[in-house]
Amino acid sequence: MNLRRIAATIATSAALATVAAVSGAPAASAAEPACGDGDRIYAEYWTSTDEFGVAAERTWVDGTSYNTVQLRFNDESQCAWGSYEGGSTVGVYLEYEEDGAVFQVDRQADSTTAYTGVWSDANPRTMRACADDAGQIFCTDWF
Structure with a gap:
């Protein structure tokens, strides 16, 4: 796995957590990771x-x-x-x-x-x- 993919994965996870925290919805409802x-x-x-x-x-x-x-x-x-x-x-x-x-x-x-x-x-x-x-x-x- 290259560094760009790791950074993208971390950024995606952080974005999902932020959406969940702001909306009150569980992170899983925001998007399903691949x-x-x-x-x-x-x-x-x-x-x-x-x-x-x-x-x-x-x-x-x-x-x-x-x-x-x-x-x-x-x-x-x-x-x-x-x-x-x-x-x-x-x-x-x-x-x-x-x-x-x-x-x-x-x-x-x-x-x-x-x-x-x-x-x-x-x-x-x-x-x-x-x-x-x-x-x-x-x-x-x-x-």
Whole structure:
């Protein structure tokens, strides 16, 4: 992603927040952002406005910690991202399959709460979210 695109993304988000604050309407009603591979700002935006569905979820218990990794999506934009919450410190990332090849993208630093940037899940891509918990890999089903 180039610096102009990052600046435009930040400016768009600031403009949406300003419109929402002035009008009293939620930011999501002002305009729907487009999906850009790896853009974390959109994952933040849709998470904060609850404008997402959960395509797949995987849970596991590590000792006494309950952990969940989710593949979330915004249907209007055809974007998906991975989300993790739990008691373990894990790295969360996405995998997508396209033309028979699997790619791992957007691994985030180990944390007890983390999410990836958004990635296009338009056909022919299928995606899943994964968490690396001390070398044990836990992934959602493909979506």
